[in-house]
Amino acid sequence: MQLAKASCKTFVVLCGLLTLVHAYDLVREYSGITFFDNWDFYGFRDNLTLGNVYWLDEPDAFSQSLAYVNGAGNAVIKVDDTHTVQNPQNRNSVRITTQDWYAVGSLWIIDLVHMPFGCSVWPAFWTLGSGTWPNGGEIDIIEGINQMPSNQYALHSTPGCYHNSTPPNQIGETLTTDCSSAAGCTVGELQPNSYGSGFAAMGGGVFATQFRCYRRPNVPASINQSTSTSAIDISQWGPPSASYLASGQCNITEFFTPQQLVLDITLCGEWAGLPQFYLPACGSQGPTGICYNDSVVGSGSNYDEAYFEVAYIRAYTTGGAVPTPTAAPFEIASKVDVTAYPGYGSISKTATASVGTGLQPSPLFFPGNAARSVRLGSHGCWWVVLIGMGLLVRMV
Ligand SMILES: *[C@@H]1O[C@H](CO)[C@@H](O)[C@H](O)[C@H]1NC(C)=O
Ligand SMILES: *[C@@H]1O[C@H](CO)[C@@H](O)[C@H](O)[C@H]1NC(C)=O
Ligand SMILES: *[C@@H]1O[C@H](CO)[C@@H](O)[C@H](O)[C@H]1NC(C)=O
Numbered sequence: 001m002q003l004a005k006a007s008c009k010t011f012v013v014l015c016g017l018l019t020l021v022h023a024y025d026l027v028r029e030y031s032g033i034t035f036f037d038n039w040d041f042y043g044f045r046d047n048l049t050l051g052n053v054y055w056l057d058e059p060d061a062f063s064q065s066l067a068y069v070n071g072a073g074n075a076v077i078k079v080d081d082t083h084t085v086q087n088p089q090n091r092n093s094v095r096i097t098t099q100d101w102y103a104v105g106s107l108w109i110i111d112l113v114h115m116p117f118g119c120s121v122w123p124a125f126w127t128l129g130s131g132t133w134p135n136g137g138e139i140d141i142i143e144g145i146n147q148m149p150s151n152q153y154a155l156h157s158t159p160g161c162y163h164n165s166t167p168p169n170q171i172g173e174t175l176t177t178d179c180s181s182a183a184g185c186t187v188g189e190l191q192p193n194s195y196g197s198g199f200a201a202m203g204g205g206v207f208a209t210q211f212r213c214y215r216r217p218n219v220p221a222s223i224n225q226s227t228s229t230s231a232i233d234i235s236q237w238g239p240p241s242a243s244y245l246a247s248g249q250c251n252i253t254e255f256f257t258p259q260q261l262v263l264d265i266t267l268c269g270e271w272a273g274l275p276q277f278y279l280p281a282c283g284s285q286g287p288t289g290i291c292y293n294d295s296v297v298g299s300g301s302n303y304d305e306a307y308f309e310v311a312y313i314r315a316y317t318t319g320g321a322v323p324t325p326t327a328a329p330f331e332i333a334s335k336v337d338v339t340a341y342p343g344y345g346s347i348s349k350t351a352t353a354s355v356g357t358g359l360q361p362s363p364l365f366f367p368g369n370a371a372r373s374v375r376l377g378s379h380g381c382w383w384v385v386l387i388g389m390g391l392l393v394r395m396v
């Protein structure tokens with residue numbers, strides 16, 4: 001469990017220890033020249049989080065080079081950083097949603113070289129359930145704003161789902177516990193370099209999310225040795241950064257439907273753009289101290305870092321025996337003090353916004369098969385959402 005050491009080239013990932021070894025089977029890979037094949041592009045302004053962007057449709061995103069596969073074979077989605085935006089226009093960006101839906105029993109891994117950051121920038125890699133938000137639940141895997149030094153995880157749900165302030169095995173810090181609050185139930189990542197420039201400087205990393213009923217041990221060898229077709233054994237993974245246990249406080253199957261994956265970048269809006277978060281971090285960006293006026297309007301040169309570069313996203317599912325979690329958290333050598341940044345746990349999303357309207361494909365597609373998920377539930381295991389981060393130190 002030495003994953004947090006600076007000398008370690010590989011970042012650690014999530015999850016607790018288990019006594020059984022079981023493999024997840026790959027059901028979908030998004031990578032390389034086919035990365036964009038199974039996503040829908042939003043094609044409208046950000047009417048969800050009220051950011052100052054227009055999320056392009058697919059033809060425009062490609063023709064304006066805001067979505068493409070680069071020479072390294074990695075998928076890039078980005079904010080327009082080459083055009084001058086006049087007040088009161090929006091700046092172009094991208095929001096994509098998977099056409100597939102992933103049921104409880106799924107595992108998602110995203111391997112990123114770079115995530116967007118900078119003043120006014122609000123990126124997210126997250127999942128969204130069906131129905132009017134937040135009826136189907138939402139899982140925020142990567143999310144941050146402005147100059148935040150560390151990633152924030154969250155669940156959003158209807159009333160009745162809570163997070164524990166000190167869940168066993170979780171190495172992140174619980175910040176808010178009511179998943180139906182505007183911020184959701186949030187967890188701050190305490191490992192360094194989980195967001196922004198620090199993440200990019202490390203060469204990126206890997207986030208894995210188990211939407212699932214068991215925890216598994218440590219060590220990312222199983223990830224860096226996996227191929228685009230292999231099953232994945234998570235038996236060596238470490239404790240999760242965020243561990244949302246179902247026991248007692250949130251019945252995951254009640255609050256979370258099958259989920260779509262979403263990658264998006266907005267600007268300002270109901271989190272990054274709020275004065276109480278924008279001003280302390282970015283108030284010196286221009287004369288007005290207003291997110292839109294000082295950051296979005298103008299040449300766009302301040303958006304050079306506002307892009308995702310994704311090596312792959314893989315979705316897995318599994319059936320099989322339920323392992324017994326036995327792991328203990330490891331010590332993080334130098335924890336990030338997430339409470340020192342005013343933005344954590346403070347998103348102001350309103351529960352009335354209908355996220356994803358008009359984008360829901362039908363019929364529902366369950367990767368693997370839904371019966372597996374049902375069978376897992378009948379084993380009486382804890383339904384949990386575990387999110388972990390591994391600074392995947394890429395082998396160079
Ligand atoms: C900022 O931009 C808004 C939107 O166009 C405009 O209404 C407002 O007057 C601007 N504020 C300042 C201080 O320039
Ligand atoms: C994967 O990472 C582990 C742990 O850092 C390392 O021991 C192993 O050599 C790596 N394997 C590959 C194939 O890079
Ligand atoms: C959890 O929710 C599911 C689906 O709504 C329900 O079938 C199950 O009885 C609930 N479990 C508990 C312990 O309430």
Ligand SMILES: *[C@@H]1O[C@H](CO)[C@@H](O)[C@H](O)[C@H]1NC(C)=O
Nearest residue numbers: 044047048353354355357358
């Ligand atoms: C956002 O815009 C889309 C496209 O016009 C529309 O279908 C959807 O209802 C809007 N959502 C909200 C919350 O206004």
